[in-house]
Amino acid sequence: MNSAASSFFRMLRFLAGMVALLSLGSGLIAQVAAPAKTTARKSITYSIRSSDKLGVSVFDEDLTRTSRVDSKGTLNLPLVGEVRVTGLTVNQAERAIENAYREGRFLRTPQVTVTIEDYAPREVTIGGQIKIPARYPLPLESPMSLLELVGKAGGFTDTAKGTAVRVTRIQADGSTSTKNYDVESILRGKKDARAEDSSLTLEPDDIIYVPERVI
Known part of the structure; x- marks a missing residue:
């Protein structure tokens, strides 16, 4: 066999070896990556509720x-x-x-x-001196604030006492709690307005009542 043929066959053996090494390497990478693919899970922050x-x-x-x-x-x-x-x-x-x-x-x-x-129905109820009293669904993908709900419900009526919006909430033990929130001061841009009042995050089955202003 002449030197040219010998060099040709040596080159073929070299290329075959490289292909084998590359195949082995890709197999190892796939084996290492596979567990990460199967064990990776989307983070879920939704809290399970009754009727789900x-x-x-x-x-x-x-x-x-x-x-x-x-x-x-x-x-x-x-x-x-x-x-x-x-x-x-x-x-x-x-x-x-x-x-x-x-x-x-x-x-x-x-x-x-x-x-x-x-999913169980996720709704809140708003009534009283509000322009569109009704039950409103809560989105799953993002929270809804008290201020946003007032906006969805068309805003307060002319006789609403927006400084004392009453929110009744069912607690984990089945009891209820009721608190008043000053939403009107936020809407009017008053300096003494409490931002936490309007930014209250609503929870399913909350009942919101807007009382009438005493004239």
């Missing part, structure tokens, strides 16, 4: 269940019974359910996935 419809599945176990959160804020699950989930994020609910199966000694290392199949 949740899907609960347990990895490698026949314990899948889809049901609505009851009025007590719990899910009734196979083996463990009631697990409280209201006020929790999806991730927190997963951990709570895993703990229930683990602490009950039903499963050693449960892996739970929770999905929200359907």
Whole structure:
């Protein structure tokens, strides 16, 4: 074999080796990257509420269940019974359910996935001396302030006492609390207005009442 042919075959062997190394490297990169792809999860900050419809599945176990959160804020699950989930994020609910199966000694290392199949109605009610009294939906993607709600409802009537807007809220234990907020001072740009009054973030089932001004 002449030197030219020998050089040609050496070049072929070199190229074949490079292709093999590149293939091996890409395989290793894929193996390293794969776990990050499968374990990455979107951050969910939504707090679960009563009447939300949740899907609960347990990895490698026949314990899948889809049901609505009851009025007590719990899910009734196979083996463990009631697990409280209201006020929790999806991730927190997963951990709570895993703990229930683990602490009950039903499963050693449960892996739970929770999905929200359907959201409970998220509405607030505003009435009294407001131009468009009604129930208004709260957006899921962003909070709604008291000032924004007043704007959506058309603003105050001429006889409204906007300095004492009453907000009644249901607490976690089922009790109610009522507070007055001065929205009118913000609308009028008064220096002594309290910004926290108009920026109050509304929660589902809040009841807002605008009283009439005594003339």
